[in-house]
Amino acid sequence: MDALDLARWQFGITTVYHYFFVPITIGLSLLVAIMQTQWMRTRNTQWLRLTKFFGKLFTINFALGLVTGIVQEFQFGMNWSDYSRFVGDIFGAPLAIEALLAFFLESTFLGLWIFGWGRIPEKLHAACIWLVHIGTVLSAYFILAANSFMQNPVGYEINPDTGRAELTDFLAVLTNKVQLVTFPHVLTAAYMTGGAFVLTFALWHLWRRQTPSVDKPMYRKAARLGAVAVLIAGAGAAVTGDLQGKIMTEVQPMKMAAAEALYEDVPEGEGAPFSIITVGTLDGDEEVWAITVPKLLSYLATGSFEGAVEGIDHIQDRYELTYAGSELTAADDYRPVIPVTYWSFRLMIGLGLAAMAVAVAVLWRLRGKGEPDDETRMSHPLWAWVATAVVFMPLLANSFGWIFTEMGRQPWLVMGLMTTRTGVSPGTTTGEVLTSLSVFTLLYGALAVVEVKLLLRYGRAGAEQVPEDASYDPSDRDDDDAYVFTY
Amino acid sequence: MELTTIWFVLIAVLWIGYFCLEGFDYGVGMLLPVLGRDETPSGDDDGGTGHTGETRRRQMLSAIGPFWDGNEVWLLTAGGAIFAAFPHWYATLFSGFYLPLLLILVGLILRGIGLEYRGKVDSATWRARMDTMVVVGSFVPALLWGVAFTNIVSGVPIDADMEYVGGFWNLLNPAALLGGLTTLTLFLTHGALFVALKTDGQLRHDARALALRLGLAAAALAVLWLGLLHLRTGTPLSWTVAGVAALSLVGGLVLAARGREGWGFTGTFVAIGLATASLFLALFPDVMPSSLDPAWSLTATNASSSQKTLGIMTVVALVFTPVMLLYTAWSYWTFRKRISGHHIPTEVHHAAVEPQPTAPTGR
Numbered sequence: 001m002d003a004l005d006l007a008r009w010q011f012g013i014t015t016v017y018h019y020f021f022v023p024i025t026i027g028l029s030l031l032v033a034i035m036q037t038q039w040m041r042t043r044n045t046q047w048l049r050l051t052k053f054f055g056k057l058f059t060i061n062f063a064l065g066l067v068t069g070i071v072q073e074f075q076f077g078m079n080w081s082d083y084s085r086f087v088g089d090i091f092g093a094p095l096a097i098e099a100l101l102a103f104f105l106e107s108t109f110l111g112l113w114i115f116g117w118g119r120i121p122e123k124l125h126a127a128c129i130w131l132v133h134i135g136t137v138l139s140a141y142f143i144l145a146a147n148s149f150m151q152n153p154v155g156y157e158i159n160p161d162t163g164r165a166e167l168t169d170f171l172a173v174l175t176n177k178v179q180l181v182t183f184p185h186v187l188t189a190a191y192m193t194g195g196a197f198v199l200t201f202a203l204w205h206l207w208r209r210q211t212p213s214v215d216k217p218m219y220r221k222a223a224r225l226g227a228v229a230v231l232i233a234g235a236g237a238a239v240t241g242d243l244q245g246k247i248m249t250e251v252q253p254m255k256m257a258a259a260e261a262l263y264e265d266v267p268e269g270e271g272a273p274f275s276i277i278t279v280g281t282l283d284g285d286e287e288v289w290a291i292t293v294p295k296l297l298s299y300l301a302t303g304s305f306e307g308a309v310e311g312i313d314h315i316q317d318r319y320e321l322t323y324a325g326s327e328l329t330a331a332d333d334y335r336p337v338i339p340v341t342y343w344s345f346r347l348m349i350g351l352g353l354a355a356m357a358v359a360v361a362v363l364w365r366l367r368g369k370g371e372p373d374d375e376t377r378m379s380h381p382l383w384a385w386v387a388t389a390v391v392f393m394p395l396l397a398n399s400f401g402w403i404f405t406e407m408g409r410q411p412w413l414v415m416g417l418m419t420t421r422t423g424v425s426p427g428t429t430t431g432e433v434l435t436s437l438s439v440f441t442l443l444y445g446a447l448a449v450v451e452v453k454l455l456l457r458y459g460r461a462g463a464e465q466v467p468e469d470a471s472y473d474p475s476d477r478d479d480d481d482a483y484v485f486t487y
Numbered sequence: 488m489e490l491t492t493i494w495f496v497l498i499a500v501l502w503i504g505y506f507c508l509e510g511f512d513y514g515v516g517m518l519l520p521v522l523g524r525d526e527t528p529s530g531d532d533d534g535g536t537g538h539t540g541e542t543r544r545r546q547m548l549s550a551i552g553p554f555w556d557g558n559e560v561w562l563l564t565a566g567g568a569i570f571a572a573f574p575h576w577y578a579t580l581f582s583g584f585y586l587p588l589l590l591i592l593v594g595l596i597l598r599g600i601g602l603e604y605r606g607k608v609d610s611a612t613w614r615a616r617m618d619t620m621v622v623v624g625s626f627v628p629a630l631l632w633g634v635a636f637t638n639i640v641s642g643v644p645i646d647a648d649m650e651y652v653g654g655f656w657n658l659l660n661p662a663a664l665l666g667g668l669t670t671l672t673l674f675l676t677h678g679a680l681f682v683a684l685k686t687d688g689q690l691r692h693d694a695r696a697l698a699l700r701l702g703l704a705a706a707a708l709a710v711l712w713l714g715l716l717h718l719r720t721g722t723p724l725s726w727t728v729a730g731v732a733a734l735s736l737v738g739g740l741v742l743a744a745r746g747r748e749g750w751g752f753t754g755t756f757v758a759i760g761l762a763t764a765s766l767f768l769a770l771f772p773d774v775m776p777s778s779l780d781p782a783w784s785l786t787a788t789n790a791s792s793s794q795k796t797l798g799i800m801t802v803v804a805l806v807f808t809p810v811m812l813l814y815t816a817w818s819y820w821t822f823r824k825r826i827s828g829h830h831i832p833t834e835v836h837h838a839a840v841e842p843q844p845t846a847p848t849g850r
């Protein structure tokens with residue numbers, strides 16, 4: 001393990017961890033905003049109770065997303081200073097804009113929303129959570145623009161005097177074709193995660209006997225909202241993911257070939273198959289056993305069932321010829337770790353589909369208007385397992401998606417311009433990186449335990465009671481009354 | 488004005504915003520065990536209504552509650568802006584000051600979690616643990632930013648390849664530690680005055696009295712530290728600004744002593760802002776001077792991004808910064824009222840409580 005390996009592990013660990021909270025933040029802020037808007041429209045206190053319940057879970061989750069996000073921004077400079085020097089001219093701008101446009105919006109209006117119950121007019125208060133959501137979406141856009149540049153550099157030229165990539169067209173960076181499919185894909189995946197998060201707590205309360213039966217219809221509302229979100233967003237994620245595959249084949253053919261562990265070229269007209277599962281090795285030898293769908297890979301990669309797909313070996317040869325000449329782009333091996341790309345790609349798709357299947361089952365089970373048997377509909381023990389599992393499906397699908405896209409890019413840091421090993425900080429010692437890696441891993445592990453405990457605690461407690469005529473308008477309150485929320 | 492100069496100024500503004508705003512959050516966080524003690528010298532607060540140290544702590548934390556997260560974004564924006572406008576500065580600074588930044592990150596993580604989670608479990612032990620995280624997490628950045636900026640302004644070993652070659656212990660020189668102590672006491676004073684301005688009852692008076700004592704120490708340290716720095720690298724302008732900073736600190740303390748907490752807080756606010764400005768004035772046109780060879784120093788010119796990037800960033804900054812300032816100001820206006828003991832809900836009502844199951848009803 002040298003500083004480079006450690007820095008890579010650190011980036012992987014901190015990024016995957018940070019991304020457990022990001023999609024929940026994006027997705028849940030939308031659903032809480034919808035719940036609160038529903039309450040404003042109908043004055044049905046069930047929606048208010050759900051707003052406050054999921055609002056609390058949202059803040060518990062947001063706190064960790066926030067504090068782990070700071071590490072992400074500092075990390076480029078700390079561990080990847082040569083990368084920062086090389087692409088800072090292009091890569092830094094979206095990060096700065098993200099902070100100025102999105103982070104201020106998110107944190108200021110979340111503060112107003114959390115502390116503003118009863119202190120700002122109701123409509124304005126509801127607008128605050130919508131603005132938080134808009135902030136999360138803007139944040140996603142700019143950070144993904146930066147990542148898309150790494151997958152497919154555009155709008156730049158290499159300046160021979162400074163030896164770095166410099167911006168020529170900022171609009172091209174913001175409308176990178178990879179970005180235009182990645183952004184909706186990430187956003188829909190986040191909405192799936194938010195929906196599944198709501199589904200988990202709602203299903204669990206529907207199943208649970210201790211939950212007051214008068215509350216069951218309220219959790220039923222939440223379950224249906226969550227399931228609809230998972231379903232609509234899941235469809236969106238599938239469509240955008242498919243488009244992403246076509247673009248990826250065009251700009252990162254190695255990644256697509258590695259997704260299937262396809263070593264040999266498949267010529268036009270033959271139709272490359274897609275394997276659902278393979279038992280055996282993935283190193284190009286004959287597999288022992290596999291379930292394959294004929295011609296599907298050709299379709300995923302090219303949009304035609306007969307399309308030609310280039311294999312790993314051929315791309316490797318091509319890249320050696322193209323890139324071997326320069327220190328920044330030379331590598332022994334232009335292949336990512338094939339088992340990782342193969343399995344992460346499948347797990348991403350499989351877990352996403354599983355979440356959609358749960359959503360369909362829930363909607364079917366909870367169809368129709370409220371009937372007297374509401375309480376018993378979800379009482380089968382199986383639902384407790386489904387409730388527990390459903391949030392992890394999109395959550396892990398998100399993780400595997402990122403693992404696939406980032407590890408599938410290897411050995412490149414910026415596709416075709418800079419290999420990962422040349423981007424690491426030259427002056428940083430192994431001891432320093434090892435220290436920070438250990439500190440973050442231990443700290444993050446401890447925080448995960450605390451977070452899960454809190455979520456369980458609040459989840460179990462359920463939505464708190466509110467008076468039937470609940471109002472949060474400041475005009476209904478006295479200046480000397482205790483505030484609705486304080487630390 | 489050159490684009491590089493404009494961005495040097497903008498980044499100075501971001502750091503000024505960060506220290507002026509987040510400075511009082513750190514101060515309030517560190518003063519939790521002092522101003523929020525269970526046994527206060529003044530005996531029972533608020534004329535015997537039985538408000539305990541816990542109520543005082545909740546008043547203090549609720550005073551910064553809606554703001555601290557937004558204030559922290561100034562740091563994130565400063566970091567992002569340095570990355571975008573001066574990539575070499577970002578790369579040298581962040582990879583060179585590796586361990587201090589790691590400590591700052593850990594501090595910020597502990598503090599954020601402590602603030603957000605302390606009220607989430609109704610147990611005194613839990614709250615005490617979270618308070619400790621807030622105290623430590625406020626102390627570390629308050630101290631280390633002073634250390635970092637003293638080093639930046641006075642120069643550190645940077646080689647011909649723009650790499651920092653000084654190691655960790657080199658950053659803990661006496662001048663830098665003096666800088667750390669100065670920012671620490673300045674933020675403590677700033678935080679105490681913020682508590683005096685934003686709370687009511689005995690806590691307000693205790694905070695004001697403490698601010699005066701802390702302020703004297705801060706003023707002495709600040710004069711020493713700024714004098715030392717500007718003797719090395721100062722210009723007439725930076726000397727002037729540093730002098731005005733010292734005057735506003737002293738003026739603020741005098742006014743606070745007369746019960747004008749608003750003016751007192753304005754005094755520390757301006758003092759911290761101008762002290763930071765004076766550092767950047769002393770620094771210009773360098774962004775990270777090299778102590779090995781002036782020719783190897785990072786300057787606003789040789790560390791900068793291309794004109795194209797700077798131009799685009801300038802437009803974005805000019806359009807969106809005013810918008811951000813407007814809603815930030817609105818947030819401060821919304822929560823402008825002082826927080827008294829009776830504003831704090833008696834039960835920790837947002838901590839989770841298990842509901843009692845009710846008998847099923849047929850609806």
